[in-house]
Amino acid sequence: MINNQFKHISVLLNESVNGLNIKSNGIYIDATFGMGGHSKLILSKLNNRGRLIAIDRDPNSIITSKKIINDNRFLIKNSSFSQLQKFIISEKLVGKINGILLDLGISSSQLDNSERGFSFMHDGPLDMRMNQTIGQSATEWLMKAKESDIAWVLKTYGEERFAKKIAKAIIYHNHCSLKKPITRTKQLAKLIEQVIPFKEKNKHPATRSFQAIRIYINNELEEISKLLKDSLNILAPHGRLSIISFHSLENKLINHFIQTHSRWSEFLIRLPLTDMELKTIHKPILKILGKIKPTVKEITENPRARSAIVHFAEIL
Template sequence: MDFHHVTVLLEETVDAVVTNPSGRYVDCTLGGAGHSSMILGRLGSSGKLIGFDQDDQAIRHAQELFGQDERITLVNRNFESLEETLKELDLLPVDGILFDLGVSSPQLDEAERGFSYMQDAPLDMRMDPSRSLNAREIVNSWSEEELAKVIWNYGEEKWSKRIAQFIVRARNEQPLETTGDLVQVIKAAVPSAVRRSGPHPAKRTFQAIRIAVNDELGVLDRVLDQALRCLDHGGRIGVITFHSLEDRIVKERMKSWLGRCTCPPELPICRCEAKAMAKVLTRKPILPSEEEVEQNPRSRSAKLRVAEKI
């Protein structure tokens, strides 16, 4: 498979994160290797890049692309193991870490991966094919209450309860096996007036189930403090998010690194001993240009936030 992916906020991210040509950098979301290619282009002969991806297709694509380049080390793991892996490789501390969250274009476009509501395929949605939990299991075995909660919390879908109710009703007759089966159920659940306007009726539910399958928000929540610990002083972390749930986690975590006092206002002196660990370099997130959105509509919702360890 041709692992082609249009990289979002490419120059903006690399400009913000890569400050030292002989430094060590980590691309936690290798994907189609767009960011990694540009980072390597900025590094001198003594620079080092570590590329993580839990998808072995992305790793194979990068092996072909970078060949014998000794500056890059490829790691076929979820970036949740960031700190542990860098310790194993004896590559701590590093000068910059990049996260480009969400699903890559090849995963969306390859029908059999089951990510897309536009193509009929087995219900899967695993970014790491070795994981046991897949979309089929969630849709066919989780309770109506659990489904409604996931679709609301992770998809911000206002018809979540009705969609969950319709899923359970449909699977009681026969299991939902394919993305097409699920799309039909969602279309039946969402009122026709709503279907006629706005995005595809299945978009939010598919996002929610994908996030649940891959524990995307949990992994993000657990990795951000790790990433800060892995940085050298003056090192930078850049995170590209694609929906408000991810962005909220990143924004709040970066805010927590500023070391603002959390004591109750009635206390005469600070007892929490809050200490600043980083400064946030993006008061407002960096967004893609109109030109980029025109060329790559999938970039429309992207936001880049950057922090520097102090």
């Protein structure tokens, strides 16, 4: 279902696009089209020789794009951004891309649509796939996963202290009780609420578990790692990365990537080098351009922006 009743306010819109330092005749990539807010702003800064390639793994975003953008400088693909490099190779654009924008996670239109199963605030099928036509839903995974795997996901991707307790309760509910298996968002949220012994201020007890399951179901961290690595081949000299992240796991991954590629191999500080080290030696290929957080005004107008950070880097 696609319904424009679900609105999305683009986060750090001007900051993230300004950070790309757009050349009006350049070629840019919006790897997370969503509802197209960032794409529209990028297009407004290009002349008739500029191009924008957009990607989204959610087929609904592609339908939205057809409704809101009719521009022959614009092309959109329904794909995961981990597959971007293949497309860029096929288009013979390797080393020619002037900037890549990533606005991670899900859009409000996905979160607020109960049929997508991302939110514990709305009751709906526990799905959580960004592309509902491929892969397993959260319900399917919870039905066949081992207790230790569920606990690992909740701990690793949700930093959930009560991961083991929650996993045990899910397995008991699905396989050992006479209750109906967990297939609805509210069912899971309620179960977690009953298991967690106390409430954090201003945070629903299911927040961390829902984040963890969503990250796992959509393979989110592997997707980001692959795109970051590929960006080093895809980008032109002085090409820029502008990446909006929303939680600490994304931040760690992005910071580590930018820092690793912006300095000499660490072992150079202790010469002489072994043959192995000589083979893997690398000099800086990225320049760190800093980070920006939303203003208080933006957070007041759009609470979804509260944990956002945009990270910038440039190919040397």
